[in-house]
Amino acid sequence: MHVAFNGWFWDQPYTGSGQYLRRLLGGLRDLAPDLRLSLVVPAHIRTLDDLPPNVDVLPAAARFGGHPGKVWFEQRSFPHAVARLGADVAHVPYWGPPLRISAPLVTSVLDMIPVLLPEYRAGAMNRLYTGLVSAAARGSAHVLTISKASKIDIARELSISPERITVTPLAADERYHAEGDRGADRAVREKYNLPDEFVLYLGSFVAHKNVRMLLSAYTFVVQAVGENVPLVLAGHPPAAWGTARFPDLPATIDGLGLGGVVEWTGPIDEADKPALYRLATVFAFPSRLEGFGLGPLEAMASGTPVVASGVSSIPEVTGDAAYLVAPDDSRAMGGAILSLLTDANFAADLRARGLERAAGFTWRRTAEGTLAAYRQVVEAGRAG
Known part of the structure; x- marks a missing residue:
């Protein structure tokens, strides 16, 4: 199985989305060494530190700067790269999926804060982007999230069947421990x-x-x-x-x-x-x-x-x-x-x-749930 990841947040390791992407990729590589993993990154990312072994990297143009460049990457550059790679699964590990893509799409929606809190909906551009990614998430083959509470919010706010949503909790990094120097x-x-x-x-x-x-x-x-x-x-x-x-x-x-x-x-x-x-x-x-x-x-x-x-x-x-x-x-x-x-x-x-x-929370557990979702969408595609 070949999985292509949207790597927009790779150079932001201390954001929630960046940390999730890095730890998930490492967890999948440890769990399934034979899994083919490709990371599609915007061309402005020059350094790929902490990349797990045997992960292919494909730079893709963002075309514009700022938020318009991010949207272009999500909606055009990443789908084109997935088609070029011939991936079996496309995974967007944050709430920014494309409307159209050639491979079965798995989207991680980490929370519904942009929908649930009015201060995040202020401004026409915010509302437009939230509408875009909401529609794209509904078209995903499967949605991953990180808590049961978020699953309930996603099912209610995006009208997605709970059967299409899998909870894969996060974990603390191993550097967080009680016995320090x-x-x-x-x-x-x-x-x-x-x-x-x-x-x-x-x-x-x-x-x-x-x-x-x-x-x-x-x-x-x-x-x-x-x-x-x-x-x-x-x-x-x-x-x-x-x-x-x-x-x-x-x-x-x-x-x-x-x-x-x-x-x-x-x-x-x-x-x-x-x-x-x-x-x-x-x-x-x-x-x-x-x-x-x-x-x-x-x-x-x-x-x-x-x-x-x-x-x-x-x-x-x-x-x-x-x-x-x-x-x-x-x-x-x-x-x-x-x-x-x-x-x-x-x-x-x-x-x-x-x-x-x-x-009790481990990144291996997160990777196991994610891999199971990949297999589910691939098998569903073959059956369809």
């Missing part, structure tokens, strides 16, 4: 000026990440423990606060009187993330909507107890290995954080459960 961890602590104890939020600051609720929750933490355990906000700040997508968190911090207890790190180097998780006393993840929720899984794999919202796909990831609360209940989230800060036995129990839970 003490010297390296100490260097990360010094690099970001981190205290001995802190509660960590690591991620984006878009509205659905619900960081404003976490800030409200922290007022209850401060009332109990004072300012000795700061809340560390780690991630890339937006170009501008106070928009529909990015609420004004600095103003919220000032309004809540948390200026002395909230610390911003700014962007975190990817190599530093495992140590950052390990150093944190508690990891907080208040998000309202996730395709999967890799942050809690990475934290659990790193041996850090997790407090999170019990909605969307998050309970599928954490099981009973995290303290889950309602996404609108700041008092409950504050109480959950306090429980882990003040009860060492409870924190140790949740840490142990988190390590066990995280070990």
Whole structure:
């Protein structure tokens, strides 16, 4: 079997789509060494680092720059490359499939956030692109997604039969583990000026990440423990606060009187993330909507107890290995954080459960489900 991949995100390994593509390709190569894999990349990608062995690479023109070039690559360049390769299956590992293609099409829809959240639908171009890829996804031979919650959303919003949707959960990278190098961890602590104890939020600051609720929750933490355990906000700040997508968190911090207890790190180097998780006393993840929720899984794999919202796909990831609360209940989230800060036995129990839970998610499992979907569409094509 010959599978051709859309490799648009190969040079963006720290985005969700880029990480998914890289890990999936490696998992498939380990699982099925005889599987022929081709990666079709836009011509602007000059360096293909971390490419698994025996993967053919075919550059294809994007024709234009920016978003129009991406659409051209998805709708014209990738289909032409698939026809040239004579692939048995074409896989687009993100929500950007072509309307027409010569091979059975498998599309990975990691989440339905662009449809479910109004701030992502603003603007005619966004609505046009979402309509295009929605129509193309409906024409796919099979759809892959990464959680049962996302499968339900896809079936409902795109009117795709659940039988045509397969859930293939993600996994934490093997570098996320509880036993780190003490010297390296100490260097990360010094690099970001981190205290001995802190509660960590690591991620984006878009509205659905619900960081404003976490800030409200922290007022209850401060009332109990004072300012000795700061809340560390780690991630890339937006170009501008106070928009529909990015609420004004600095103003919220000032309004809540948390200026002395909230610390911003700014962007975190990817190599530093495992140590950052390990150093944190508690990891907080208040998000309202996730395709999967890799942050809690990475934290659990790193041996850090997790407090999170019990909605969307998050309970599928954490099981009973995290303290889950309602996404609108700041008092409950504050109480959950306090429980882990003040009860060492409870924190140790949740840490142990988190390590066990995280070990159950592997990229081999992801690859197995993906390979089964390929075989299904190929056999269906032969039968048809």
